[in-house]
Amino acid sequence: KNEVEQSPQNLTAQEGEFITINCSYSVGISALHWLQQHPGGGIVSLFMLSSGKKKHGRLIATINIQEKHSSLHITASHPRDSAVYICAVQPDSNYQLIWGAGTKLIIKP
């Protein structure tokens, strides 16, 4: 069983839909990262959080430390949101990030 699991693996939605991507992990963590990677592009950090909720524009990230679960939400999705979204956790025992497999999101116009 992977220490970081994302769901769904693939998601296709229509423009304007509300998107939720989930991340579950099995280790104690000090922080969780959400990152975005466009096809052929570099990786961009969206959020780093250790508790509660963060919002940036149309993106919202939440984390429940007790349940070892985080969600990334996109409101009013747009085709330019099409990318791979990656969850990565920093275990509280060391600094090396554990990466999820990513969720490939396609938003159709």
Place this chain on the structure above:
Amino acid sequence: EAGVVQSPRYKIIEKKQPVAFWCNPISGHNTLYWYLQNLGQGPELLIRYENEEAVDDSQLPKDRFSAERLKGVDSTLKIQPAELGDSAVYLCASSPWGQGGTGELFFGEGSRLTVL
């Protein structure tokens, strides 16, 4: 503020040739990472520096890979000789934190290597 700068963006070489990648992190970021990313997969850590010290190089294939960060600022990653299986994207990232914390990661655009 400039982001993490990597060069070259693309490199095509024949197997057994050497190749080098360069990374200039964000100013003031003491932690620098080199990752390898294969198509459709997540990044795999090769080496992590805190300032000029390589604090984790356990996953760096030292028979052919080497890295340096002599003045604790920019860094180079070298492969000599390159093998077909080295074809991948080599990502550099920097972070303002060190000493056990990761902090927010800032990635460069990556250097895509194709070994023929």
